[in-house]
Amino acid sequence: MSTSESRRLKILITEGSSISARQAIYDLGPRHTIDILDPSRLCQCRFSRFVRHWYPSPSFTEDPCGYLSFLGQRLSAEPYDVLLPLHDEVFLLSRVRDELAQRVAVAIPDFAALEVLQSKIRCHALLNELAIPQPPADVVADQGDLDRWADFPRYVKADYGTAGQAVRLVHDQRELQTALACFQQRGWWQSGAPLLLQQPATGSQGFVRAVFRHGELVAQHATVLRLGGVGGAAVAKVGVNHPAVAEHMRRLGERLAWHGVLFCDYFYDEATHEPRYIEANPRIGDSANAAFSGVNLCERWVDVALQRTAPPFSMAAPGERSHAVLLILMSKALEGSGRRELWNELRRWQQGTGIYDYSRDELTRPHDDWLSVLPLAWIAGRLLARPAAAHRVVQSTVANYALNSGAAQRIRMMPRETLVACLDAESHPVNR
DSSP states (O other): OOGGGSSOOEEEESOOSSHHHHHHHHHHTTTSEEEEEESOTTOGGGSOTTEEEEEEOOOTTTOHHHHHHHHHHHHHHSOOSEEEOOSTTHHHHGGGHHHHHTTSBOOOOOHHHHHHHHOHHHHHHHHHHTTOOOOOEEEEOOHHHHHHOOOOSEEEEESSOOTTTTEEEEOSHHHHHHHHHHHHHTTSOOTTSOEEEEOOOOSEEEEEEEEEETTEEEEEEEEEEEEEOGGGOEEEEEEEOOHHHHHHHHHHHHHHTOOEEEEEEEEEETTTTEEEEEEEESSOOOOHHHHHTTOOHHHHHHHHHTTOOOOOOOOOOSOOEEEOHHHHHHHHHHTTOOHHHHHHHHHHHHHTOGGGTTOEESSOOTTTOGGGHHHHHHHHHHHHHOGGGHHHHHHHHHTTTOOOHHHHHHHHHSOHHHHHHHHHOOOSOOOO
8 A cells, every 4th residue: 555545635636628637536536635627617527526626727728827827826725735737737837846846746747858758859869869669750840851752651740749639640742741731720830840750660559657756667557459549549458568668668767857657659569579669748648457457556646746655666467458438439430430330339338248348447437436427428419419529529628638839839938937927826716
């Protein structure tokens, strides 16, 4: 048992729309008191018996100063033991990490280290420096070079963007130019900015989540994909033991003196036992399978934030199967499934057949949290009424927690003293 479980803590989670946040409240809610910030009144974490209060905050991407002001007032209005940034808002909060640490326990990385990991291009360079394997890739900025590019297929990736934003698989020049036009129209990229053109990887797609204390690997858990979904997410997965992945995470954390959590995507060659990494992000990702497997990553993160002694590092037993029917429905609707197919998917979930056989749901857990049925019922109802609504639902939800290149640039360019002043400002009322 970790020391963070010895008494009930008050934890403030800084967004409530992502699947990462939903799974974190299951990991922590039975033992701790949880409040959340989020701009959406329909954020999924609001509908849980494990959440005491939802506070409607400004968007951290659209109004960074307003978000910091709101957060500062919440921390002044009520003492919290720990602050946990579950998703991309950590990019903003890292810039005022020292000031936050004077008010509440936090475990988030230094901004310089975070920016390396958040940038696809700089992360690619760092992995090369550390001899951590990844698919071959080229960094291209010149429009003429892009117009003449002929080495396909490639994944074209803007420097910043999460939740599947600004990443497209292209097979020819026409698809490349279409992807670039989309990136530019949505403000994810502008002509002259560098892009990463990465060859597709082969093997089993894997995901690893890790917790660090000032560069020391405290805990980690890996899974491989059983079924892919929205934005490249693993909507069904199984726990695995890949020792090489643990070693690579240890090396990466030490190099960056990483403090907090990170999440990496990779492809694993079963014949050579070699992973090839395609992306890294400064967030915990989906933690449910780890908890099902006996490693509560969120508790380990809390221990690090409180500077408490955590249990010795250990690898979870492999083989735990998990899924998220809500995301499976969304993925099928995005792929063009009709009402009958969506209804049949719900029936398979209820009967525990197919992908759901001997598998546990990560998001919808009526036995633990009856309110978790409400997000599924709302999504299923909308999709059964109009499957095409999936696109709007995804866009509106992702906007609440995902960082795009425009927002990253605004946050990066704001003077740190301005952000600190925002944290201390009182321009936004806080519900008490």
